[in-house]
Amino acid sequence: MLEAKNIQYLVQGRAIVNKVSLDLKPGEFAAIVGPNGAGKSSLLKLLAGEYKVHAGEIKYNGKAIQNYRSKELAKVRAVMPQHSQLTFPFKVKEVVELGLLSLGISGGEELIEEVMIETLTWEFKDRLYGALSGGEKQRVQLARVLVQVWAESEQSKFLLLDEPTSSLDIAHQHQVLHIASKLKTKNIAVLAVLHDLNMAAAYADQVILLKEGKVYQQGTVAEVMASKHLEYVFEHPILVRDGFDGMPHLIQSLPVYHQTHSFKIA
Numbered sequence: 167m168l169e170a171k172n173i174q175y176l177v178q179g180r181a182i183v184n185k186v187s188l189d190l191k192p193g194e195f196a197a198i199v200g201p202n203g204a205g206k207s208s209l210l211k212l213l214a215g216e217y218k219v220h221a222g223e224i225k226y227n228g229k230a231i232q233n234y235r236s237k238e239l240a241k242v243r244a245v246m247p248q249h250s251q252l253t254f255p256f257k258v259k260e261v262v263e264l265g266l267l268s269l270g271i272s273g274g275e276e277l278i279e280e281v282m283i284e285t286l287t288w289e290f291k292d293r294l295y296g297a298l299s300g301g302e303k304q305r306v307q308l309a310r311v312l313v314q315v316w317a318e319s320e321q322s323k324f325l326l327l328d329e330p331t332s333s334l335d336i337a338h339q340h341q342v343l344h345i346a347s348k349l350k351t352k353n354i355a356v357l358a359v360l361h362d363l364n365m366a367a368a369y370a371d372q373v374i375l376l377k378e379g380k381v382y383q384q385g386t387v388a389e390v391m392a393s394k395h396l397e398y399v400f401e402h403p404i405l406v407r408d409g410f411d412g413m414p415h416l417i418q419s420l421p422v423y424h425q426t427h428s429f430k431i432a
């Protein structure tokens with residue numbers, strides 16, 4: 167289990183993550199949503215251990231994050247950042263292999279092939295990473311973090327994804343989130359920052375809606391994805407309707423000229 171209690175992160179005295187608490191159990195897919203600057207990436211970086219909290223605590227499987235050595239932490243949680251820079255001319259497969267190197271493992275050919283087939287990246291495994299399109303690169307980065315958590319293990323593992331679908335076409339967005347959902351059967355929990363509210367509604371078991379560094383709402387899709395909450399947080403007209411074919415909701419944002427009122431706390 168991943169537990170965060172009252173975590174806080176300050177920049178120049180301003181709390182950009184302000185007393186956030188969350189629990190994430192293996193088998194669960196949680197989405198962090200909220201407007202630009204709400205603190206989503208900062209929260210993910212705190213949970214990843216990349217930023218240190220100024221207050222509060224984070225535990226993975228009952229052990230405080232600061233008590234993990236970096237290789238040990240890499241076995242428990244994998245992180246896909248919003249942007250990944252690679253300065254060397256790596257081939258695609260070599261980039262994916264970097265995920266295993268973070269665990270101190272080399273080889274793992276079968277595992278790498280399985281994950282690359284799953285992420286539809288095997289077909290360009292020998293191409294130079296730098297020559298790929300934005301969406302192809304994003305799928306390779308996903309493969310790199312997936313190899314870190316893919317192998318079955320008794321220990322619960324956690325996959326933290328920061329906007330994993332931002333460069334993907336609609337079909338690949340669904341494919342990536344479907345892969346993330348399938349991990350739920352492997353004793354893995356997934357926490358993803360998502361901008362697409364419909365994607366969050368379709369895949370998340372738990373939604374964390376942030377505004378100005380604080381959790382505004384947290385709960386199931388039905389609880390959080392209500393028009394009154396979304397309109398207040400995004401300060402924009404948003405319709406939420408019942409979905410179809412098992413899709414919980416259809417969230418439709420409206421053009422700015424429909425904005426006839428100010429958005430107050432519901």
Ligand SMILES: Nc1ncnc2c1ncn2[C@@H]1O[C@H](COP(=O)(O)OP(=O)(O)OP(=O)(O)O)[C@@H](O)[C@H]1O
Nearest residue numbers: 177178182200201202203204205206207208209359
């Ligand atoms: N290192 C930093 N120094 C100064 N300000 C920072 C730093 N990191 C984040 N911030 C500020 O903290 C706030 C939250 O940033 P963060 O990147 O977490 O937001 P976000 O919700 O992920 O936004 P977006 O949707 O635009 O990616 C922003 O106002 C940002 O400018």
